[in-house]
Amino acid sequence: MDWNHYRFTSVWELPSPPDAVYAALERPEDYPRWWPQVREVSRIDNATARARFRSALPYDLVLTLRQRHSDPVSRTLEAEMSGDLDGWARWTVAPHDGGSRIVYEQEAVVRRALLRRLAVPGRLVFRANHALMMRAGRRGLRAWLGAV
16 A cells, blocks of 8 residues: 555535536635635646645645646546645536535645655544545635625
8 A cells, every 4th residue: 555645535515506616616716715725826827826735734735736627518627736746636516406516536646755754644634634624625615605
């Protein structure tokens, strides 16, 4: 087992229409406005952004995100990640019970040296940290879409 390899799946259900959810998710520069753990996103070009994340643990992750797929018809967004983590992330938005079901999938390998050294003892804590971040993201997006 590679202790520095992670695969995450989160499912969010929101009362907002799928097209509104997709429109919010395709604007990563707005994420810091509704997702507390996304501290900063700056566009490099139309397909690339640099982002800084910090959840409950006392460290920041800095990533370069490069869009590799964006389809408003299927409401799917996918990006490659590099930096403190290397891998990919995907959002898929679908209609569900008058609102939306959002599936977030991520596969990543930790590259940051300190986190690699803490891989075995920290694995459960890192996974819990990610779960807390995703829960806050769901709450933040729900509030954002209700306010917009």
